[in-house]
Amino acid sequence: MQDTTFNEIADLALRLTGQVIQPSKSYLVKSRLAAICRRESFSSLDDLAHCIKSRPNPRFEKEVAAALTSKQTSFFGDRDLLERIVTHALPHRLKASKTGRLRVWCAGVATGQEAYSLALRLSEEAVPALKGAEIEIVGTDISPDCIQVAEAGTYGHFDVQKGLSIHRLMLNFSRQDTGDWRISQKLRDTVSFRLHNLLEDASSLGQFDVILCRNVLSQIAPSLHARVAQNLANQLLPGALLMAGRGESLTGLLEDLEPSRDVRGAYIRKSKSGAVAA
Amino acid sequence: MKNCLIVDDSRVVRTVASRIIRDLSFETLEAGDGAEALRKCREQMPDAILLDWNMPTMNGIDFLRALRREENGKDPVVVFCTNENDPEHISEAIRSGADEYIMKPFDADIVESKFAEIGLI
Numbered sequence: 510m511q512d513t514t515f516n517e518i519a520d521l522a523l524r525l526t527g528q529v530i531q532p533s534k535s536y537l538v539k540s541r542l543a544a545i546c547r548r549e550s551f552s553s554l555d556d557l558a559h560c561i562k563s564r565p566n567p568r569f570e571k572e573v574a575a576a577l578t579s580k581q582t583s584f585f586g587d588r589d590l591l592e593r594i595v596t597h598a599l600p601h602r603l604k605a606s607k608t609g610r611l612r613v614w615c616a617g618v619a620t621g622q623e624a625y626s627l628a629l630r631l632s633e634e635a636v637p638a639l640k641g642a643e644i645e646i647v648g649t650d651i652s653p654d655c656i657q658v659a660e661a662g663t664y665g666h667f668d669v670q671k672g673l674s675i676h677r678l679m680l681n682f683s684r685q686d687t688g689d690w691r692i693s694q695k696l697r698d699t700v701s702f703r704l705h706n707l708l709e710d711a712s713s714l715g716q717f718d719v720i721l722c723r724n725v726l727s728q729i730a731p732s733l734h735a736r737v738a739q740n741l742a743n744q745l746l747p748g749a750l751l752m753a754g755r756g757e758s759l760t761g762l763l764e765d766l767e768p769s770r771d772v773r774g775a776y777i778r779k780s781k782s783g784a785v786a787a
Numbered sequence: 788m789k790n791c792l793i794v795d796d797s798r799v800v801r802t803v804a805s806r807i808i809r810d811l812s813f814e815t816l817e818a819g820d821g822a823e824a825l826r827k828c829r830e831q832m833p834d835a836i837l838l839d840w841n842m843p844t845m846n847g848i849d850f851l852r853a854l855r856r857e858e859n860g861k862d863p864v865v866v867f868c869t870n871e872n873d874p875e876h877i878s879e880a881i882r883s884g885a886d887e888y889i890m891k892p893f894d895a896d897i898v899e900s901k902f903a904e905i906g907l908i
Contacts, residue, residue: 666872666890666892667894667896667897670889670890670893670897670900670901671896671897671900672900673904674887674901674904674905675877675881675887675888675901675904676881679874679877679878679881683874684872684873684874688872
């Protein structure tokens with residue numbers, strides 16, 4: 510791959526998804542675009558870059574940019590955070606809810622493991638503080654391929670052996686003839702997936718009680734963090750909680766976000782000056 | 788340092804598994820079938836056992852049932868590691884006293900994840 514090709518592809522990723530790809534990670538570009546190159550019969554990435562330049566096609570550019578994002582995820586990737594959501598964040602929100610209906614958004618969910626882990630955990634043992642709650646989980650990702658996998662809820666041999674105990678696997682998945690494992694209909698029914706770019710306004714997704722955005726900011730250019738955080742914060746119900754991954758602090762990113770006094774590691778929107786607290 | 792007995796009739800699998808498990812700060816011992824594994828357990832009960840299913844002389848499931856009847860035989864954490872990856876085999880292993888189950892082929896991340904699931908690391 511020529512240096513100019515790498516630069517053009519890295520620019521495309523930054524422009525469309527905010528993702529930063531360091532030159533030292535040029536091998537990622539190769540592996541993540543391999544399927545597209547095969548399908549389009551490009552003999553090299555130089556061909557692909559040339560095609561993008563000579564025949565501009567926004568749909569194809571979007572597809573390339575989405576393919577370049579990290580798909581790395583696993584079941585129960587951050588147990589501590591999931592536990593805090595189940596035992597603290599959701600009960601805290603339930604207290605403020607009149608209807609008992611709570612909505613959770615897993616933003617940048619890749620192939621869906623995080624959303625399903627939360628659904629699975631919530632299904633396992635009744636959390637007394639969540640009695641009567643009806644919890645809807647929405648997962649979004651920029652990659653149509655990821656959303657397809659997530660909606661099918663079907664995972665390979667290696668995926669289901671990382672983060673899941675054999676008991677959880679046996680109780681919640683069924684083995685397919687292909688050798689893959691599919692998560693139960695019951696859990697699939699509690700989670701839905703939508704295509705969404707976090708650089709864009711998310712109002713079509715509605716408002717949420719808890720927004721979880723893990724391992725996303727660390728992939729995105731720092732200059733775009735505030736924009737992503739604003740798009741997330743805009744979808745918070747009053748008093749709702751925004752949570753990021755380990756080592757991804759939101760402190761100081763937005764004027765109107767402040768650490769929650771009730772749930773460790775979570776942020777809430779500041780109530781507007783002059784507004785009367787309900 | 789904890790120790791782990793690796794029971795598999797394939798020397799290649801034993802060598803690969805041994806390297807992975809040593810990297811998790813275990814001492815490793817090896818046995819080529821269930822009978823040899825049982826002799827080693829009688830000499831010294833290991834903290835963990837990585838156990839293949841299909842082996843000559845004594846297979847994994849027969850070894851596991853015999854082990855659990857031994858004095859202190861309930862102590863070791865037993866992780867099956869086998870090509871048998873259908874739900875029936877997995878259920879039978881759990882009923883017979885297995886604590887975790889790895890479906891081959893496996894890699895270092897899977898072993899680490901499974902060892903973590905059962906609190907070995």
